[in-house]
Amino acid sequence: MTAPIEATGAEQQAQPDAVLAGSGRKAIQGRSLGQIAWMRLKRDKVAMGGALVVLLLIVMSLPGVTELLSRTFGSPPNQFHQNLVDPTLGGPIGSLGGISADHPFGIEPINGRDLFSRILFGARVSLLIGVLATLVSVVIGTVMGIIAGYFGGWVDTVIARLMDIFLAFPLVLFAISLVGVIPNKMLGLAGNDLRMGVLVFIIGFFNWPYIGRIIRGQTLSLREREFVDAARSMGARNTHILFKEVLPNLVAPILVYSTLLIPTNILFEAALSFLGVGINPPDPSWGGMLSAATELYTVAPHFVIVPGLAIFITVLAFNLFGDGLRDALDPRAR
């Protein structure tokens, strides 16, 4: 640098566009990173398609809505319609798996239950387990990750080892054996409610190290940012720095990771139900339906296709939305 010179107007030129495009004399409202991300996300048609499907799934699964849809377009999920089933082969009578106005997705072989309603109620189970388990992982992972990354030292070492232990755990085997020994009643829950609780716990509790590692890494880099030093030099305490300076910068990765973890958990729940350690029949679950369908796909191929498609579309929608969200929140990570 040479001797200071008069203001050259270089800085005025460097004014942000928003200032130049200024909305007149009124106090200018800045656009937060969140608002900018939302604008970017809105332009991403694929992600918005995913978001639409996710939204539909959520609305479909709301209390009352599932029952209403089931009543309006199908028939109760556990009602048998054996008159619609071919008694010799066990397959549904009629073409395309017995699709009709009363049974838009056709009917199940053997018992003739309405597939539309079973998919609908299965969606509720999948979504509930997927979301709740993700919530468990995210809460534990975020807390552990922040603590490890922010305080470092032996705290970090202990948490890192703990993560290694959890990640080395044979989760599927553990789930199979644990679900097998669940009592009928526990903690005020019973039957499939209790099973769902246990599934949420297992899936959520053992998956936290994945998000924990991400949050730890992000916290490590955030901790080195000068705004943390700035806050400290103004007399901020650790709690202020953690909650007001660091945590708001973690919202984006937490959101992205959550939307990407939900479909993983849905798949995991489907796999456990497929293996017979998930939701107990007669309550519908997508994995359980697939499991039953594997023996009947010759007489009723649609029985494989319908729940398979449901899982596929759900997982794909969450992933497309999550990827779009990540791109919108952090365009550099593309």
Add this chain to the structure above:
Amino acid sequence: MSTTDNATGPTATDRVIPQGEVLLDVDNLGKHFPVHAGLLRRQVAAVKAVDGVSFSVRKGETLGLVGESGCGKSTTGRMIMRLLDPSFGKITFEGEDITRMSQSRLRPLRRDLQMIFQDPYSSLNPRQTVGAIVGAPFRLQKIQTENGVKKAVQELLELVGLSPEHYNRYPHEFSGGQRQRIGIARTLALKPKLIVADEPVSALDVSVQAQVVNLLEDLQDELDLTYVVIAHDLSVVRHISDRVAVMYLGKIVEVADRNDLYERPMHPYTNALLSAVPVPDPAKREGRDRIRLQGDVPSPLDPPPACRFHTRCWKAQEICKTQEPPLAELSPGHQVACHFPENTTVSATDAVAQSAVSPPATDLPTPSLRKE
């Protein structure tokens, strides 16, 4: 901008440095970062980032702290701010020893002691509005403002040359220079007495650097500030400093009044730094020898013994490798740590130097100095 060989800079005589009270005193301050390795995380070595520096800053003056990157300037600044705990030494601020003061006792003191950070892209929280950022010091220190925090923040924004309308905007909507101004506004909120400015302009476009330096100077006059300005080359602090301290590998090698240092640099390292300062006028560039330092800065993990500069110094003798030159006052107010200083007849270790058999091996011409 003219470059003449004997004129003094335009501000050389403008400011009268008050010879008053010492605001900040740093005595033999050091920071050794431990290096751990192995399963048991045992300490195997230490990065001697700062290794015993001493200086003091008087009320109203500006001390420039200069040295190549990695020589421990930021570490020194962060220790003064007590963002890092010193390994040894003593920091006295306003007569109070703050070296080991607890963070809770330090909290009220922090109003008087603030820092401007190097990277305006990292020093502002991207999730907070300008209003929240600049208003944070009021909230954190629970300071009542006459007309509310918002009004106070808007006044601060105006003070640093921003529009009060920027209150609701976010950092990413601003240029680097504007961001640095936001950071400065935050620093000023508590009306500090001492500001440590860690390379306040090195991340900015050259065209904007001068504006920010000018702003810092104007604020100093208006608000009676005392600065420690850190820079990695001598050109940035030349204009703003009253005194300059030159650091090399965790040690101060030369301290002098600004004009003295730029006109009669005694330490070979200072001479080398000065010769690296670009001369804008091509006509003047001729006949000016550039001292090119050989090699890289040695690692602070294992700094060279005795004079740490001897691995790169063209005047180095045997004694430089065995005996550390003390930081001695060779002329009034001009301290140098060198066995064979330039621009003077005495040396830091006069007696030793005289007994040395051979005179300095080379007689490199002193680089001509750039003057505004």
